[in-house]
Amino acid sequence: MPSTELRQSVLSGAKRVVVKIGTQLLTLPKAEGGGINKAFINGLAKQIAGLREKGVEVTLVSSGAVGAGCVELEMTERPSDVAGLQAAAAIGQRRLMDLMHKAFEKHGISVAQILLTRTDFDDRTRYLNIRNCIRKLHEYGTLPILNENDTVSVDELRFGDNDMLAALTCNALRAQAVVLLTSVDGLLDEQMQVIDLVDDVDKFMNLTNDDEKTSWGSGGMGSKLEAARLVTDAGDVAVIASGREKSILLRLMDGEKLGTVLLPAKRKLASKQRWIALTKRPAGTLVVDEGAANALIVRKKSLLASGIVKVSGRFEKGDILAIKTEGGDEIARGLTNFDHEDLKLIAGKRSDQFEKILGRVTYAEVIHRDYLVMRNGAG
Template identity: 35%
Template sequence: MSGRLIVFKVGSSTLVDETGELDLGFVASMCAQIAELRRRGDRVVLVSSGAAAVGRSLLGFDARPSDIPTLQACAAAGQAKLIERYAEVLADDGLSCAQVLLTRGDVVDRTGYLNARTTFERLLELGVVPIVNENDTVSVREFSFGDNDMLGAIVASLIDADLYVILSDIDGLYTANPDSDPSASLIERVERVDTRIAQMAGGTGSSYGTGGMATKVRAGRAMIAAGIPMAICRGRAPRALVDAADGRGRHTLFEGDGMGGHEQARKLWIGLAGLSRGSVTVDAGAARALELEGASLLPVGVTAVEGEFGEGDTVSVLAPDGHLVGRGITRYSSEDLWRVHGLRLDVIARFLPDRADCPVVHRDEMLVF
């Protein structure tokens, strides 16, 4: 197993020790494993949380600040120390690293998305290890990734990775919370994220991190849609990075049945990077046609419209029970869709002739999850 492109994501709760300080021993172990993977021919991208956690310790805060300016100040101070440490340790193994800070605004724009991909490709060609984090210093809510689990998924899809690994503080997804339920068992493989799987994910488990198992499951759903296998494993297990790359050790693997071909890059950008401006709920028949038959979404299948959006915006498509079916570019504004939802195209053509053959979302412009 060599020559693959692997994205690792490490969270704050895994990076810091029990005192809230950056665990330098763990960083050294992780970097040594990255170097080992590089020596055998694998290319590695590291998505690293931890800047705000490191910065809050550096600036003398005992608890996580609650106001945005102080959090952003912590992120700015911590990012400098974090990347400095990575650079020092990787240099001992003869490797160079590059800091890549992103906001969602950088990839929502199609040109920005393609520019970011080109930068990653060139860094990897040069033998550099890109170290990615959200640019928390300038992020605002609208353009925030929300958590680095999804940031890692977007990076993995952007660079067409062969594997995405989330290094967590738990072995993977369990049937219940193993801390409170002794009967909980590890789920070794997930082929589809349905309501049952989503309900197994708990909330945030650490005072340092912003995510929990729910965010990891959402990332897993995105990776299944993208055709990229994703593993969740305990980051502090011995040789966790190498074992995850080789499919060994305790972990949960998100991999759809028959995965192998990646979705078109444009679909991935629409589904993962684009900001959803609203949502449309569809009936059971339409949801089934989208999920199983690769159909376009027609107005007759729409039962509800939420939010205000224009033609060309990205919208979320929801099943009757509320689960996310997919995201796509709408060919109707929310106002027009309210007028025609539930109607057949031949009926719509009587008062909107230009929409005689117009689906709400064409299958070529929709990523189905």
């Protein structure tokens, strides 16, 4: 299928889209006087209003709080200490939302701010609350604008960048596409030409042309590919394109050949599967032998303790575990029926031995097939 037709087939029918904009798009370079790029924000509002008129539901993920704060504080570079970053974010987030409100108000669109940390997606209840809140805002006709809560985030709470927040949001909403707008034209090959279509993200992970990453931002092309992989593995499409291109969103959704389109996997994961496989971070790892791996991949069976050769991490019953082969390849993730202490005692044992070992009646399976999701490409 020709590129344009393929783009149209995966994008033109999308009715729920997550759009992420980066810091460099929101701030002007020093050569142009610095400050917030109000023209970009106004243009973005016009495009999103146009998409809404076509029946496309847009959720916006916006970086730029720290950068906007630094501009307002007349800093020459991004703070290097946590308190400085948090203070700049607190100032910048208010400034950004003021500008967003004014820009979208011209089109009769109200805006809402949602600030999140990584652990909000790890917790199942909070994860569902996020999804429900965003859906309700859309029912009200309000544009949800999401950002990482930089004022409270520390390393273990961070997404790392808002590309990952956009991908997780896309999966939570079951949006058909995520569009990552940046300052470059797309994913570039070794000859610095834009790659049109990508059907396997792993093949291109070495092409992390991170030149667009600046002192104001925290992301780069590598983070965009990681985020895109989360979305495409779930069965939806990801796009990396230049936010500086005129009417980029409208033209992309019409199937025009712009940026890089990362094609979805053939499977499409259900909501619970997305949370298990692609959202909540694993609390531990199980290494399985060849027989157990074959049972999971080929025979579509549950994971039994007899095939487990190594247990790593500290976890409780109900946590998500990564399942790897002895060669180190991750093949699945799933919800465990045992905590780490019990699992270390029964690893390699038959289920009819569990009661004697643990002193109580237990589950026969370590991870039941209903709560196990194979990684894309592993079955």
